[in-house]
Amino acid sequence: MKKIVILGSTGSIGKQTLQVIDEFPDKFKVIGLAAGSNVELMASQIKKYKPKYVSLSLEKNVGILKDMLDNNIEVLSGANGLLELAQIDEADIIVVAVNGIHGLRPTLAALDKGKTVALANKETIVTAGSMVMEKSRQNGAKILPVDSEHSAIFQCLEEKNQRSVDKLILTASGGPFLNYSFEELKRVTPKMALSHPNWSMGAKITVDCAGLINKGLEVIEAHWLFKMPYESIEVVVHPQSVIHSMVQYDDGSVLAQLGCADMRIPIQYALTYPMRIKNTFPKLDFYKINALTFEKPNLEKFPGLALAIEAGKVGGTMTIVYNGANEEAVHLFLEGKIGFTEIPQIIGRVMFMHKSLEKYNLDDILEIDKWSRIKAREISISIKGGI
Numbered sequence: 001m002k003k004i005v006i007l008g009s010t011g012s013i014g015k016q017t018l019q020v021i022d023e024f025p026d027k028f029k030v031i032g033l034a035a036g037s038n039v040e041l042m043a044s045q046i047k048k049y050k051p052k053y054v055s056l057s058l059e060k061n062v063g064i065l066k067d068m069l070d071n072n073i074e075v076l077s078g079a080n081g082l083l084e085l086a087q088i089d090e091a092d093i094i095v096v097a098v099n100g101i102h103g104l105r106p107t108l109a110a111l112d113k114g115k116t117v118a119l120a121n122k123e124t125i126v127t128a129g130s131m132v133m134e135k136s137r138q139n140g141a142k143i144l145p146v147d148s149e150h151s152a153i154f155q156c157l158e159e160k161n162q163r164s165v166d167k168l169i170l171t172a173s174g175g176p177f178l179n180y181s182f183e184e185l186k187r188v189t190p191k192m193a194l195s196h197p198n199w200s201m202g203a204k205i206t207v208d209c210a211g212l213i214n215k216g217l218e219v220i221e222a223h224w225l226f227k228m229p230y231e232s233i234e235v236v237v238h239p240q241s242v243i244h245s246m247v248q249y250d251d252g253s254v255l256a257q258l259g260c261a262d263m264r265i266p267i268q269y270a271l272t273y274p275m276r277i278k279n280t281f282p283k284l285d286f287y288k289i290n291a292l293t294f295e296k297p298n299l300e301k302f303p304g305l306a307l308a309i310e311a312g313k314v315g316g317t318m319t320i321v322y323n324g325a326n327e328e329a330v331h332l333f334l335e336g337k338i339g340f341t342e343i344p345q346i347i348g349r350v351m352f353m354h355k356s357l358e359k360y361n362l363d364d365i366l367e368i369d370k371w372s373r374i375k376a377r378e379i380s381i382s383i384k385g386g387i
């Protein structure tokens with residue numbers, strides 16, 4: 001039995017990880033759960049899975065949670081609670097499914113302990129790619145990608161042909177506004193941005209997807225996970241989300257991974273790796289697929305993608321700025337304080353104000369992340385015409 005810790009168990013990835021575990025009760029045991037503020041769902045997860053270790057983001061919710069439980073389980077809290085869960089001795093896999101920069105320190109802590117990390121949280125790699133990969137190498141700790149595109153590439157990369165990879169091809173659904181004009185994009189509301197045509201996800205990543213910023217984060221993630229130069233990572237818009245990504249080899253062969261748009265498949269692959277085990281999830285029906293189409297992303301309409309690639313190519317601390325400014329701008333958009341097209345504008349302006357550093361440590365990352373958020377807020381106030 002593999003012992004699993006889930007950081008972010010009440011979120012979209014966390015809940016789907018538990019669904020995968022439900023499929024294989026004799027293969028996995030949940031030993032740790034961490035959540036943010038959804039105390040009720042956490043209480044019902046504790047009753048069902050009986051983990052030994054539990055953590056909530058806010059200390060003030062600990063008593064409320066305990067009142068909902070019959071047993072006297074110890075409940076940790078805050079950033080330290082998350083760190084403790086990431087380092088539990090008996091854990092086999094730490095699933096990092098918290099959103100945003102909150103994933104960074106627990107991921108580093110788990111890797112320091114030599115733990116296998118099933119990584120959904122892309123912001124960790126975007127802000128600290130070199131540090132994360134170095135810790136994984138030094139401590140022999142595996143990183144298994146959960147993001148469907150990176151799981152697809154991971155599955156298509158042939159060990160024996162690593163030097164013959166020509167390029168990685170990341171597919172993008174294009175989001176709900178693929179065919180909108182720039183004028184129409186200006187009128188996109190949070191409600192519109194929160195409904196994705198193919199995937200059901202947390203709010204922040206759904207907004208990221210709608211502006212192709214998520215794809216930008218994924219390009220940076222692919223650069224670090226698979227050690228590929230940015231010039232060898234291509235984004236292709238594929239609205240059907242059947243092909244989850246591809247690897248093109250030097251001889252012109254392309255290997256692709258296909259499947260239903262169901263995150264439980266890449267989550268399961270990370271948990272059962274290297275095995276593929278029969279499940280009851282829906283399977284692709286090729287008779288029902290009319291066409292698979294592909295097109296180039298429109299970087300003028302969706303400049304957030306171009307900015308991510310630029311941040312990645314500049315390197316150093318610029319991707320921290322890209323990520324921090326984006327997280328803040330997405331919050332502002334969801335609060336109704338800025339318009340949809342102002343998200344990439346703000347990111348670009350914050351990036352312009354930053355001089356990238358080549359050498360930096362964890363404290364620098366957190367400091368630059370904070371600075372980027374402050375600048376994003378300041379710029380948002382100076383922007384007129386928010387919705």
Ligand SMILES: NC(=O)c1ccc[n+]([C@@H]2O[C@H](COP(=O)([O-])OP(=O)(O)OC[C@H]3O[C@@H](n4cnc5c(N)ncnc54)[C@H](OP(=O)(O)O)[C@@H]3O)[C@@H](O)[C@H]2O)c1
Binds near residue numbers: 009039122205
């Ligand atoms: N959803 C997808 O299909 C998908 C696909 C690929 C990659 N990802 C990546 O996976 C990560 C999670 O995405 P998601 O869609 O699952 O997000 P989500 O639905 O918003 O869930 C986030 C989870 O993190 C918890 N959380 C937030 N702040 C926390 C803190 N300070 N301490 C402890 N827990 C905290 C939340 O708890 P509460 O809800 O209790 O507040 C929730 O359980 C993101 O980095 C995203 O980019 C997601």
